[in-house]
Amino acid sequence: MLACMSSELQKQYENRDAHDMIVGLRGMFENQAQAERYNTSKSLFACRLTKGSPVSPHVIKMIGYIESLEKLGFPLSPELATDVILQSLPASFEPFILNFHMNSMEKSMAELHGMLKTAEESIKKSSSHVMMVQKDSKKRKRKGKAKTSDEISSSKPKPVGKPKASPAASDTCHHCHKTGHWRRNCKLYLEELKKKKGSKTSSSGTEKD
Incomplete structure (x- = not known):
């Protein structure tokens, strides 16, 4: 020993x-x-x-x-x-x-290892x-184009225009001098404008002939 x-x-x-x-x-x-x-x-x-x-x-x-x-x-x-x-x-x-x-x-240690x-x-x-x-989804988000100033302005709601005023009963027409309407609504004034336009058209056609 x-x-x-x-x-x-x-x-x-x-x-x-x-x-x-x-x-x-x-x-x-x-x-x-x-x-x-x-x-x-x-x-x-x-x-x-x-x-x-x-x-x-x-x-x-x-x-x-x-x-x-x-x-x-x-x-x-x-x-x-x-x-x-x-x-x-x-x-x-x-x-x-x-x-x-x-x-x-039920596996051996070698089998479990594999x-x-x-x-x-x-x-x-x-x-x-x-x-x-995840990377692909991030790239897609970055590719989205930003809106231009024109697109942003067009997407905004347009302001509603004010309603046109109507003549009062006491208002006087500057053409026929009658009350209750303005010159732009005057029938006499509108008829005279039509006649003037018609005369201009006929005169221009005569000059061409």
């Missing part, structure tokens, strides 16, 4: 019998295993994938912690190991997790499609 030990341990146990060596070594390495188990489990349960980070290195790291616990004599069941990995994922993987539970899938990489690709495609749609 001493030959298999390091020089420091040989000096420590050279004067002890086999039973004392076994008890001492067990106590020493059990304490180390307990501390290693604590640190490994702490790192495993604290793992969280940040949004936008690749999923593959994250899952590989968690599988490494799970395998380390198994080597220390504290293996996780496949169901619990799967839950721990799924719980470390961001909200973008919620549709995948929901589908995984609805179909009651499924998560495929899900990551589909999430990237859907998010890029949403961004393209």
Whole structure:
């Protein structure tokens, strides 16, 4: 037994019998295993994938912690190991997790790793499609032409004109000097205008002949 030990341990146990060596070594390495188990489990349960980070290195790291616990004599069941990995994922993987539970899938760590990489690709495609749609809608809004000043003025309601005033009974016509109407409404004045227009038309036709 001493030959298999390091020089420091040989000096420590050279004067002890086999039973004392076994008890001492067990106590020493059990304490180390307990501390290693604590640190490994702490790192495993604290793992969280940040949004936008690749999923593959994250899952590989968690599988490494799970395998380390198994080597220390504290293996996780496949169901619990799967839950721990799924719980470390961001909200973008919620549709995948929901589908995984609805179909009651039982996958190995390697199979789960491959499924998560495929899900990551589909999430990237859907998010890029949403961004393209948003950019396209913004461009369409910017392409709308602003109204010109003429269009703005034409769209405004036109002011209603004031109604024309009518002559009073005491008003006197400046043409026939009778009351009750104005010159523009005077029948005599209007008839004389027609006669003047007719005479001008006939005279202009005679000049052309």
